[in-house]
Amino acid sequence: MATTNLPDRYLAPNLPAVLEGARLPASVLPQPDGDGVDLRYLVALFRRRLSLFVMVIALCLLVAVNVTMLMPRLYQASADVVMNRDRTQIVPDGRPADPSLxxxxxxxxxxxxxxxxxxxxLAGRVADALRLEQDQAFLAAIGRGGLGGRLRAGLGLAPAQEPVGGPARRRMVIDALLARIDAARLDNAYAxxxxxxxxxxxxxxxxxxxFAEAxxxxxxxxxxxxNEKALKVLSSRIEELRRQAQADFQAVQEFRVGHNLLSAQATALAEQETGAYAAQLAMARSAAAVDRGRAGAAGSAGEAAAVNSPLVQALRAQRATLGVRVAELASRYLENHPDLVTAxxxxxxxxxxxxxESGRARAGASAGLVANAAATGSQVGALQAGLAAARGKLASDNKxxxxxxxLTRKAQASQALYESYLARYKEVLGQTGIERAESRLLGKAQAPRGPVSPNLALNLALGLVIGVLLGGAxxxxxxSAFPGLTTGEDVENRIGLRYLGGVPLLGSVGLHGTTPAESLASxxxxxxxxxxxxxxxxxxxGNRDRNQVIAVSSALPDEGKTSLALxxxxxxxxxxxxxxxxxxDTxxxxxxxxxxxxxGRPGLREMMRDGIKLGDAMVKDPLTEAMILPITTHFPEGERLLERGNFHRMIGALREHFGLIVLDTAPVLPIAETRELLALADNVxxxxxxRKTSDAAVKAALRLLPLHAIGDIGITLNRMDMRKQAKFGGGDASTYYNSYKKYYAA
Incomplete structure (x- = not known):
């Protein structure tokens, strides 16, 4: 078909503008949570970098071997000491044994x-006991500096100037002893x-x-x-406490004398005296009350005394007798009778x-009662005065x-403190000179038969661990720094475009001696x-309704785009x-x-420039029914494929006759025209x-493309080694190639 016969609707001015922008779909699968650790990714990462990982481990092992060879031979001798808890009390002190001993x-x-x-x-004592400061062999051994000294000697560097004597040498010897001594508990024993x-x-x-003996x-x-230090302190302190105890006891006695507290029961006697006075006063007050009552009834008492007087009673008896006689005489005689008168x-x-006699009796009884009342009153007053004095003495004594x-408590405390210090002094004095160590030598160290360092197995294990860590890092x-693309996840995460799939390397899928396009047909x-x-x-x-025109391109040359297009x-x-x-690709x-x-035959340039018919310019693929429109004539410098809109019109005409139009374009980065050609395609x-093309190159190429004018764009990885990819992993289909490769014919 000649381009001059294309309908006017395919002319460049009449072509419809592409309005929808290109969409960049992400992966169809949900993205994993970024906070989790994907072990499969780590395994795939180490598989991809297995050579580097193994090389770092081998280098670390080699360094471990070299370090082992440079390290000096060191021998270790061990002496065992046991903790002595048999603390027998040699000097008895009368106290019960302490269970904690x-x-x-x-x-x-x-x-x-x-x-x-x-x-x-302790290290200083060992140095003095063995005279290590004068031991030239020991000084030479610690002066070489171990592995560091050997490395300096191997590099030809002069060792640092060692101290020659005095405190500096002693400090160096002690530091060397402490650096090489080790003390640890022996299993679970008290040793x-x-x-x-x-x-x-x-x-x-x-x-x-x-060290063990020291x-x-x-x-x-x-x-x-x-103990010696304690004796000095105790002796001086005991003398002070003795003087203090004596002074406090003397103060107690002087206070007793000054306050008339000579007896320990002085206060009790004063209390008894006060009680006795109080009892006597109560009795005296009772007696005085009785006497006062009697004195108030003195008349009655006098009459009673007169009646009860023996003399009065005798006189009354005589009168009664005489009265009987007077009565007899009066009955016999006249009134003037001498006997009667006499009687x-x-x-x-x-x-x-x-x-x-009655008067005298009455007077005597009254006077006695009054005198008794006065006497008992005087006794009450005397008892009251004695009671007041006793109470004052008791109050004074109480104060x-x-x-x-x-003072007594202070004296007792001083005495108790003095006695405790004196007892402690006697105890320490009894223990001085017979002290026993809390440990004893259990087994002496013997000269070792073989060195403990360097330990080749340990160094190799350490080198292996370091190698694994460094190799992993x-x-x-x-x-992380690798710019190449390995999996579909790399494409979608680092490029942001849809991953279309991988193109395997022929040798990795069992195809040899043929080109990719030929192997597809064969x-x-x-x-x-x-x-x-x-x-x-x-x-x-893709994202467009039409998917007729597919443009194949790359960021850089020699990336297999032509073989892929074919x-x-x-x-x-x-x-x-x-x-x-x-x-x-002009x-x-x-x-x-x-x-x-x-x-010698016309091609694409002749169609664009001279109007050659399509049937004269295109050729049939020798292996399939596909038609190919080659470039048989070089485009002169400055001549472009898209000039005058002929290529646009040709694509529009081809859409009516072909179900699929594949454009093999030039790389994007070096050729500007490629960026316009890709805008004509439905899919790019x-x-x-x-694992060769860097993501930066792909991103640089994408930045130059008119993404708003491209319907759909995707990325494919070419020449993928399926055997390695199956080990590398990554989550795309190629990872599981070994599981489904039996479905393919050889």
Missing amino acids: TAPPRAEEIDTETKVIGSRD IRISYTDPDAGRAARIANA YTASGANAKRAE RQQLAELDSQIAA ALVGLDD GAIAAE HPGSAYAEAIRGILAASRQ SLARSAALAGEQVILIDC VQRGLSALLAADE VVTALW
């Missing part, structure tokens, strides 16, 4: 003892193993034994020094005597007892042919479609060269070499 030592105590063994003081490492086996045993002796020496005179005398109690760093059931069919199907599953065309032709493949003409196009396939 015979209790097993705690782990904290053993840890403390290991720190004592590693102290500078400590003291180990020393030295280039000389015999010297290692001597120093280990010296440690066992240090306990007793420390106790002896502690009556005697009766009158008796009456007067009775009256006088004095407060001060006496304070190197593999991760190399993979082996239509191979893995390569199936991959091409998958890319063709994926490219047509394979896509042949795959569609084998499926019965009407296909035309157009060579659009510079390299890769497709035309691949098919050995005859330069950008190919990149597997």
Whole structure:
């Protein structure tokens, strides 16, 4: 078909504008959570960088071997000491035994003892005991500096100037001893193993034994020094306490004398005296009350005294007798009878005597009662005065007892403190000179038969661990910095475009001695042919309604885009479609060269410039029914394929006659015209070499494309080694090639 016969609707000015912008779909599968650790990805990463990983491990092992060879031979000798808890009381002090003295030592105590063994003081004693500051062999051994010294010697560097004597040499010796001594608990026993490492086996045993002996002796020496120091402190303190106790006791006695508290029961006697006075006062007050009552009733008492007087009673008896006689005389005689007169005179005398005697009795009784009342009143007053004095004495004594109690307590405290210090002094004095160490030597160190360092197995294991870590870090760093694309995940995550699939390397799928496009026709059931069919199907599953025109390009040259374009065309032709493949690379003409196009016949340039018919310009694919439009004549410099809109019109005309139009374009980065050609396609396939083309190059090419004018665009990875890809992993179909490769024909 001649281009001059194309309908006017295919002319460039009449072509419809592409309004919908290109969409960049992401992966059809959900993206994994970025916070999780994908072990499959890590395994795939290490598979991809297995050579680097193994090389780093081998290098670390080699370094470990070299370091082992450079390290000096070191011998370790060990002496064992056991904690002595048999603290028998040699000097009895009368106190019960302390259970803590015979209790097993705690782990904290053993840890403390290991720190004592590693102290500078103990190391100094060992240095003095073995005279290590004058031992030239020992000084030479510590002066070489171990591995660092050997490395400096191997590099020809002069060693640092060593101190020649004095405190500097002693400090160097002690530092060397502490750096090589090790003390640790022996399993779960109450024992400590003291180990020393030295280039000389015999010297290692001597120093280990010296440490053990110095440690066992240090306990007793420390106790002896502690006891002597305690005796000095106690003796001075005891004298002070004795004087203080005496002064306090003297103050108590002086206070007793000054306050008349000579007896310990002084206050009790004062209380008894007060009680006695109170009882007597109560009795005296009762008696005084009785006497006062009696004195108030003195008349009645006098009458009673007169009646009860014996003399009055005798006189009354005489009167009664005389009265009887007077009555008898009166009955016999006249009134003037002398006997009667005499009798009556005697009766009158008796009456007067009775009256006088009664008066005297009454007066005597009243005076006695009054006198008794006065006496008992005086006694009450005396008892009240005595009671007041006793109470004042008791109050004074009670007040004095407060001060006496304070002084007494102070004296007792001083005496108790003095006695406790005196008892402690006697105890320490009894233990001084017979101190026992808390540890004893369990087993002496013997000269070791073989060195403990360098340990080749340990160094190799350490080198292996370091190699694994460094190799892993190197593999991760190399993979993180690797710019190439390996899997579909790389394409979608790093490029942001849809992944169409991978094109396998022929040798990796069992195809040898043929080109990719030829193998597709000769082996239509191979893995390569199936991959091409998958890319063709994926490219047509784009965002546009039309999927006729597929443009194949790449960011850089030599990425297999021509073989891919030819394979896509042949795959569609084998499926019965009407296909035309157009060579659009006006510079390299890769497709035309691949098919050995005859330069004597017209081609694409002649159609665009001279109006040659399509039937005269295109040729049939020798292996399929696909039509190919080659470039048989070089385009002059400055001449473009898209000039005057002829190519646009040709594509529009071809859409009416072919179901699939494949454009083999030039690379995007070097050729600007390619960017316009891709805008004419319904679908764009950008190919990149597997693990070679960098993502930066693909991104640079995409930035130059008019993505708003491209209907759909996808990325394919070319020349993928399926055997390696199956090991590398990545989550795309090629990862599982070994599982489904039996479906393909050889």
